Amino acid sequence: MDIQMLAEEIPVEGEHSLEGIDFITSGEQYLAFLLGEEQYAIDILCVEEIRSWENPTQIPNSPNYIKGVINMRGIIVPIVDLRMKFNIGKVTYTDTTVVIVLTVETTDKTRTIGFVVDAVSDVLNVDKSEIKPAPAFGGYVPQNYLEGLVNAGDNVVTILNVKALQAVEPHKLS
């Protein structure tokens, strides 16, 4: 494809309609994914990449939901199975099982951690005002991981707090 053709591809205002392309939005974008039958979402700006599942190297004496570490372009990245951590769904590793790698910057540290989920489903445009607080009863997911709930069509999507996700609870030799 030569440059001329490329230039024609670029939409020009008035000539091509931008309607239907939702990269211009007022709200925040969230990456939605599946844990078992349930939909969850995280802030898309924290997503470093989405990888297919690969067998990680085990970390000795780690909790069972920490599957190990992988090599992501020279960086050692720990892998957390969110289904095991939150006790949701069945833990199987299939073709759609993916690892969402998040990079979260906190005041003292930047961590890159991969999270195993059943599938990535959608990108949601959510206005802050649409996020409702999660009810504080029931459920396996500890309250501090929940940022809120949002309605997407017929489904309710739980938005997770990335800061809470990146905090690795220290564990000791059992």
Next chain:
Amino acid sequence: MSVDLSQFIPSFLEESFEGLELMESSLLNLEQGDDETINSIFRAAHSIKGGAGTFGFNGVTEFTHLVETLLDEMRDGRRNIEQNDIEILLESVDCMRLLIEAIRDETECDSNKITETSMLLEHTLALDNSVPANANENSVSTSASDSDDALSKWQITFIPEHHLVQTGNDPLFLFNALADLGELILDANCKELPALNDIDAEELYISWQLTLSSKASEAEIREVFEWVADECQLVITKEETIDELASIEPEATGDSSKEAIINGQVESTAEQHVSSAISADKNSSPPPSEKTANKAKNDLGSIRVGVDKVDSLINLVGELVITQSMLSELGNNFDLSKVEKLNAGLEELLQNTKELQESVMRIRMLPISFAFNRFPRLVHDLSKKTGKEIELILKGEQTELDKTVMEQIGDPLVHLVRNAVDHGIEPAEVRIAAGKSPKGTITLNAFHQGGNIVIEINDDGGGINRQAVFDKALEKGIVDASTTLTDTQIFDLLFEPGFSTAKELSDISGRGVGMDVVKKNIQSLGGRIQVESETGVGSTFRINLPLTLAILDGQLVKVGSETYIIPLITIVESLQPQKDLINRVSGDMVLYRLREDNVPVIPIYSLFNIASEFKDIESSLLVVVEADGQKIGLMVDDLLAQQQVVIKSLNDNYQQVEGISGATILGDGSVAMILDVSGIILMAHKKSELDQKHKKNMHFTPTQQISEGANV
């Protein structure tokens, strides 16, 4: 034009600290005295003053000015160099360091010491000074910054290089900025302008002669030219006699005459301008690529690398590129006849990568003189304090060591040298009585041995009193009266927390904190420390350190489906256990008889809770490793290759894991854990304690854990 100078502050700080180090070491050598040394001290002080002036650190400028004045007198031979003066100058260097550290940490520094020392300096200057005007010294320090009250006339010759505009600089901006400072008269010189046909539109052919009447100081004017300083010839002179502009005459003459008094002689005024021009140039040329990371405010984190190292790196990259293109061409139309060529190419690639790796590692290497440099001063001060005459000998200063290791070995070394002065070297009377020279000798020696660097701290003092150490240990309840200890065991007691044999505490050492910290620091670097001592002859502390923390030689081992790496340096030997040498003692502890020693066997699989192919100890392999003076046998399924591995921290994205010192990436892209042998020993201890407790509670008869593993 306003330039954000703050981005250069880290470079200034770094240069200043280097300058201070240079001043200090030169001052100590000055005791023998020569012109070249005093010149280099003067230059260092002057650079710091100039730099501080640029950034507006008036405290430093004022103080350094006093130091500089004293040095200037020494340099001109107007003052004899006396021991007393050197002490004051050393004190001043300390003060300057305090001041600069305060800037770095953005704190207020303790002004008492500064005031005291500057009083002392002024006193010294006033005391026996042949130049009468120096009584005004006090006003000098302030006049440097206050002189901008008066209008003065500056002649600026600005000859830009032809490509100046291509770097995004526009002389017009500079002139506008100058015009903001005061009244500007421009005179353009078009002599170099070529014929119209030859003119390159992107080149600049004009130079300027500027006349500026302004209250601004030279530093302020230079600041305008900060960005183009590398790309032009710039001469800034201050006109001493101003009569063209009547309006500024009174102040200006006042100012210039004042300056003449300050410097005592007229020619030195000119000299000062020239030299400050040099220093300003120097300060405006740090590489602009150096970014200031806010996080690393206190850690400058840059490194100076010799050009030769960089050149060799570039050569290697060149070779690598050639090999790569050769291989990719081979891959384009590959058939089996070219296998040999492919192998040769891969071989070359291996060679290239190895060399590249070594070169890159060499960049992190610095001569150990960086760590040794502080010792002449330290010993000088300590010998004054203790009244012992001590000579310090430094050997092997060019031995190179990884930067990180260097930074962390400094404090332990200081501690050991202090100990050597305080406890090692005896007072002169004792030495004479023992038939030794009254002057004690401390030797710092560094050399390479295998993949390690060895640092020795040797003193020719009285040696370690074994009985005193033993008694002290008895008193502290560390040992029983009945135990007999070998020399090594006795010396190891020195590294116990809270241990000190000094009869009385001094402010130098002997508080009993430290030696344990020394050992801990060295161990955290993957090194070890040994002590040798002979009564009446002296002691030697020998530190063994790995050359680098970033790469280690490892033995790959297999346990179950996992690959682990054992640092080669810890491995004593690897062997296939023989049945009759395996002993089980006290229930479930397995010992392996290795010649004279009984080595406890630790099965990695059970310690790490992983599945293993392991059936019984006889069919596994035993890797005997040693750490902290203890040997243990690690049970593994298989020995794989030996290779160098790059250490990656688990802590970055996860957390420290017990028994694991880090991770690395193997050739196939997978991650392997590096075992931390001393950590494993600790874990095994804890585990056995836990097991014992557990069994006591459950009233179980001790089971043989390892043979049990065979059934699971």
